[in-house]
Amino acid sequence: MKVLRGLPAAPGLAIGTALTIQPAPRIDPTEQRTVEASEEITRLEHAIIQAIALLESLQQTATGPLAGILAAQREMLDDPELKQRAIELIFGGSSAEAAITRVTDAYADQLARLPDSYLAARKDDVREAGQRIVSQLRETASEIALTQPVILIARELSPAELAGLDTALLQAIVTETGSVTGHLAIVAQSLGIPAVVGVMGAVSQIASQSILIVDGERGTVTIDPDTEQRAAAERRQAEAEHIRLNLALYRDRPGLTADGVRVEVFANIGSPAEARKAVEMGAEGVGLFRTELIAAQGLPSEEAQYRIYTEVASILNKPLIVRTFDIGGDKPVSGLDMPTEANPFLGWRGIRLGLDRPAEIFLPQIRALLRAAINHDIRIMLPMVTAAQEVRDARMHIEQAEKELKSEGHAIRSVSLGIMVETPAAALTLDQFAGLIDFISIGTNDLVQYTYAADRTNARVSGRAQPLGLATLRLIAHICRARVPVAVCGQMASDPAAIPLLVGLGVRELSVPPARISIVKQVLSTMTLAKMQAQGQDALKGG
Amino acid sequence: MENTVERTVTLGSKSGLHARPAAVFVQHAKGFHSQITLTKEERTANGKSILSVLALGAEHGDQVVLKVSGSDAENALNKLTRLLEGDLG
Numbered sequence: 193m194k195v196l197r198g199l200p201a202a203p204g205l206a207i208g209t210a211l212t213i214q215p216a217p218r219i220d221p222t223e224q225r226t227v228e229a230s231e232e233i234t235r236l237e238h239a240i241i242q243a244i245a246l247l248e249s250l251q252q253t254a255t256g257p258l259a260g261i262l263a264a265q266r267e268m269l270d271d272p273e274l275k276q277r278a279i280e281l282i283f284g285g286s287s288a289e290a291a292i293t294r295v296t297d298a299y300a301d302q303l304a305r306l307p308d309s310y311l312a313a314r315k316d317d318v319r320e321a322g323q324r325i326v327s328q329l330r331e332t333a334s335e336i337a338l339t340q341p342v343i344l345i346a347r348e349l350s351p352a353e354l355a356g357l358d359t360a361l362l363q364a365i366v367t368e369t370g371s372v373t374g375h376l377a378i379v380a381q382s383l384g385i386p387a388v389v390g391v392m393g394a395v396s397q398i399a400s401q402s403i404l405i406v407d408g409e410r411g412t413v414t415i416d417p418d419t420e421q422r423a424a425a426e427r428r429q430a431e432a433e434h435i436r437l438n439l440a441l442y443r444d445r446p447g448l449t450a451d452g453v454r455v456e457v458f459a460n461i462g463s464p465a466e467a468r469k470a471v472e473m474g475a476e477g478v479g480l481f482r483t484e485l486i487a488a489q490g491l492p493s494e495e496a497q498y499r500i501y502t503e504v505a506s507i508l509n510k511p512l513i514v515r516t517f518d519i520g521g522d523k524p525v526s527g528l529d530m531p532t533e534a535n536p537f538l539g540w541r542g543i544r545l546g547l548d549r550p551a552e553i554f555l556p557q558i559r560a561l562l563r564a565a566i567n568h569d570i571r572i573m574l575p576m577v578t579a580a581q582e583v584r585d586a587r588m589h590i591e592q593a594e595k596e597l598k599s600e601g602h603a604i605r606s607v608s609l610g611i612m613v614e615t616p617a618a619a620l621t622l623d624q625f626a627g628l629i630d631f632i633s634i635g636t637n638d639l640v641q642y643t644y645a646a647d648r649t650n651a652r653v654s655g656r657a658q659p660l661g662l663a664t665l666r667l668i669a670h671i672c673r674a675r676v677p678v679a680v681c682g683q684m685a686s687d688p689a690a691i692p693l694l695v696g697l698g699v700r701e702l703s704v705p706p707a708r709i710s711i712v713k714q715v716l717s718t719m720t721l722a723k724m725q726a727q728g729q730d731a732l733k734g735g
Numbered sequence: 736m737e738n739t740v741e742r743t744v745t746l747g748s749k750s751g752l753h754a755r756p757a758a759v760f761v762q763h764a765k766g767f768h769s770q771i772t773l774t775k776e777e778r779t780a781n782g783k784s785i786l787s788v789l790a791l792g793a794e795h796g797d798q799v800v801l802k803v804s805g806s807d808a809e810n811a812l813n814k815l816t817r818l819l820e821g822d823l824g
Contacts, residue, residue, distance in 0.1 A: 260758075264758045271787075272781070273781055273786060273787050302790050308792050311753065311792055
């Protein structure tokens with residue numbers, strides 16, 4: 193067993209047999225012709241016509257980015273200057289192969305020097321066009337014929353070569369050259385073929401017929417895996433297949449129980465990229481935007497925050513619940529002076545820190561959110577709340593920010609305000625929050641840790657924290673008696689065993705990682721609300 | 736009758752003269768008898784050669800001089816100008 197590492201270029205996991213392609217030998221650019229110039233020129237013209245015919249046959253089935261690449265290559269083969277310069281070299285004594293190679297290399301070098309990185313990358317297309325003509329001259333088929341499913345190992349593989357393959361037989365691609373944004377990556381992604389590029393020494397180290405696991409997400413190639421690795425890869429494949437099938441079925445459907453009760457399925461995100469992923473996976477909104485994740489390099493300015501919130505909301509075009517910075521002793525932020533604490537989970541964090549240092553932390557964020565909310569459905573959620581007074585204080589700051597913004601000439605819209613319920617103190621006193629909050633989201637990870645007094649980062653005790661334990665479920669049932677909508681945004685929300693209990697107890701929004709959305713919708717659709725309620729009530733009784 | 740006409744054109748294609756737009760332009764240019772050149776700053780490209788057009792490195796919003804000489808020059812200038820100003824999809 194041996195693992196080679198490269199760059200993950202197209203996602204997916206493949207288990208299969210290697211077919212290793214040895215690179216074609218380079219043409220000697222000084223090679224001389226052995227026949228009359230006129231005869232050599234006829235050979236060249238003939239080869240160009242054949243290369244064009246072959247490319248046109250590839251063009252017929254090509255779509256998307258590949259079609260554009262092939263159209264450009266077709267023009268390159270038919271380029272009058274290319275031919276003219278090659279003919280001049282043939283008159284000077286060059287063989288047709290050497291002439292084409294020298295001319296295309298010269299154009300490739302010229303393109304490589306362009307400042308535009310996209311155009312510079314076209315050098316590979318020019319070289320390939322040259323190789324297409326050379327392989328016609330040599331009468332060696334540059335096309336690879338596949339007869340059974342294989343994982344293709346090559347020094348490099350151009351999109352056009354890829355187009356010439358029976359892609360249904362292509363389980364994965366491994367190349368020594370290439371980048372994650374290159375043509376091969378784009379085309380492999382659009383075909384759904386896992387690919388790992390930039391694998392040094394792949395051709396010499398992977399023999400044809402070896403058994404491989406290619407992981408297009410991690411960028412690894414495992415040669416001759418042991419039984420255990422193979423079994424693990426098969427399990428991941430089955431799971432991915434399950435998600436893929438689910439995705440097709442549930443992505444565009446709303447979250448509904450078997451009897452049609454609406455349970456919104458939202459996404460937890462931390463960046464604009466994840467917002468895109470959420471939309472792709474069928475999120476009905478974002479239930480938790482962890483804004484501390486945009487503060488990794490220090491707290492962003494109000495302007496920078498305004499731009500990020502606007503960008504995320506525009507990508508979504510659906511409800512966006514933004515949690516204000518949940519910063520604390522265990523999550524240091526550069527540029528923010530924070531004391532070292534003996535118990536950071538019980539320390540100066542979340543809304544406590546925001547309210548104690550409003551000018552620095554809370555107000556700029558609130559101003560950015562109020563401004564972004566003018567044109568988007570943005571709602572604000574406060575983390576680590578323990579008492580109603582904290583919400584009153586936060587509201588005071590929000591009103592102050594609204595006044596300031598108005599006096600600066602900004603339009604203002606009233607924005608929904610909610611809280612994370614992640615402490616038993618908040619859970620047990622929700623009646624005191626009446627009129628102060630518009631919604632609740634249960635942060636089950638922290639709620640469970642605080643309820644069981646078991647640090648979830650301490651392996652010795654973390655098992656004592658029971659997400660489905662009686663104390664947790666009774667607290668959740670109690671929270672659901674509040675007269676505002678209740679969501680769950682912790683790990684429990686995507687646990688198939690917990691979903692019926694949560695919905696049965698009254699939760700009507702589940703916010704989960706984007707990749708889990710379709711699974712959650714599927715679980716919801718398998719049971720009626722009455723059955724979930726019965727399960728929920730049953731679970732509250734205890735043993 | 737030989738005549739030469741030229742015009743300065745601002746590139747409308749969002750990606751400039753990248754592979755696909757360049758291929759589209761060259762295909763159209765080849766449809767005319769006239770000689771066609773594109774000049775960006777001090778570089779001049781044969782409008783019927785995609786390699787030469789790509790090597791200009793022309794980007795969206797760049798100004799290029801389109802020069803056409805030959806029997807169908809007027810017609811070619813008008814059609815190719817419209818093409819360069821459009822998105823060259």
